[in-house]
Amino acid sequence: MGIFTKKTIEAPVVVPRHVAIVLDGNGRWAQKRGLPRTAGHAAGSENFRRIATYCRDIGMEHLTVYAFSTENWKRSEEEVSAIMGLLKKYLLEALEKMEKDRIRLNFFGDLSRIPEELQELANRTLETSTHYQGFQANVCLNYGGRDEILRAAKKFAADCAAGKCSPDDLNEAMFSGLLDSAGIPDPDLVIRPSGELRLSNFLLWQSAYSEFYFTDVLWPDFDEKELNKALAAYAQRDRRFGGVKKQ
Numbered sequence: 546m547g548i549f550t551k552k553t554i555e556a557p558v559v560v561p562r563h564v565a566i567v568l569d570g571n572g573r574w575a576q577k578r579g580l581p582r583t584a585g586h587a588a589g590s591e592n593f594r595r596i597a598t599y600c601r602d603i604g605m606e607h608l609t610v611y612a613f614s615t616e617n618w619k620r621s622e623e624e625v626s627a628i629m630g631l632l633k634k635y636l637l638e639a640l641e642k643m644e645k646d647r648i649r650l651n652f653f654g655d656l657s658r659i660p661e662e663l664q665e666l667a668n669r670t671l672e673t674s675t676h677y678q679g680f681q682a683n684v685c686l687n688y689g690g691r692d693e694i695l696r697a698a699k700k701f702a703a704d705c706a707a708g709k710c711s712p713d714d715l716n717e718a719m720f721s722g723l724l725d726s727a728g729i730p731d732p733d734l735v736i737r738p739s740g741e742l743r744l745s746n747f748l749l750w751q752s753a754y755s756e757f758y759f760t761d762v763l764w765p766d767f768d769e770k771e772l773n774k775a776l777a778a779y780a781q782r783d784r785r786f787g788g789v790k791k792q
């Protein structure tokens with residue numbers, strides 16, 4: 546339990562159905578403390594547990610986090626394997642505490658490229674938690690928005706080639722159903738901590754009408770109070786989805 550216990554945190558006025566977060570700033574968090582980058586990822590992983598629990602408690606439906614992108618393979622072998630190790634540790638611990646936590650875990654991305662052991666663990670956590678109602682955390686692993694769109698386009702083209710559908714059948718709802726996020730509402734709010742002002746290939750299709758929130762706070766320091774600030778900013782937004790303001 547952190548400094549901000551449930552008792553000292555004001556409940557947010559508005560809780561969006563779906564919040565998506567880029568887990569950024571772990572490296573700088575570690576650097577500031579003279580620690581190896583991997584210590585930042587370890588702190589980032591712990592913070593994911595904390596924020597996911599909070600999101601569940603305030604009644605959110607979906608939290609999607611960008612944990613490892615299709616571009617993150619460019620990092621040193623040491624860093625990549627440390628991140629994979631942390632994911633393994635996280636999923637093992639999640640499995641142990643699943644009945645108590647009751648958080649449904651799901652994964653976006655092309656999991657075929659991640660270590661087999663991790664793929665099996667991801668499948669086990671998904672299957673074990675699939676019947677939990679209420680809150681779902683979607684962890685993006687070897688995920689890229691462009692890659693996801695390409696995989697969906699290939700699926701559709703293959704179905705057309707097999708005579709199951711024709712190009713004229715395609716519409717936005719159908720295409721959404723071919724993405725990793727099939728059946729999940731689009732994110733209402735996308736948060737990027739650590740001061741970077743870009744999307745970095747995260748949920749490109751799904752964020753078409755999302756609200757964005759940027760902060761300089763580094764991910765391991767992004768606690769419940771910081772999330773509440775983001776939710777308070779979101780509550781002030783006027784979402785028009787291309788329409789005009791309601792009188």
Ligand code: FPP
Pocket residue numbers: 568569570571572573574586587589590593610611612613614617628631632635684739
């Ligand atoms: C970005 O920060 C972070 C990553 C690429 C890795 C995130 C992975 C974890 C937190 C590990 C486990 C995750 C879960 C969900 C259990 P950065 O390294 O780019 O930071 P920097 O910009 O300060 O260098």
